[in-house]
Amino acid sequence: MSEMETELKHLIIDTLALEDVDAADIDSHAALFNDGLGLDSIDALELGLAIRKKYQVKIDAERDDVVKIFGSVAALAQFIEAARS
Helix, strand or coil, rough: CCHHHHHHHHHHHHCCCCCCCCCHHHCCCCEEEEECCCEEEHHHHHHHHHHHHHCCCCCCCCCCHHHHHHHCCCHHHHHHHHHHC
């Protein structure tokens, strides 16, 4: 697991106030929505704003691949690292 993935797990927990979830509970490759962590579209908006604030990376909701970007912690980490380089 990369340092970025660990940071993102903590950001998800803090931003969405997931009180009963620890970073170790979140599989980097598991789905963030539906059957995975169970996030919804409002959570995605909040998480997108937190990512923009922390990493200065904007994830445009109109992108064709936005579902893929928010697919997992690993996918988010890969997108952010690519956008920052």
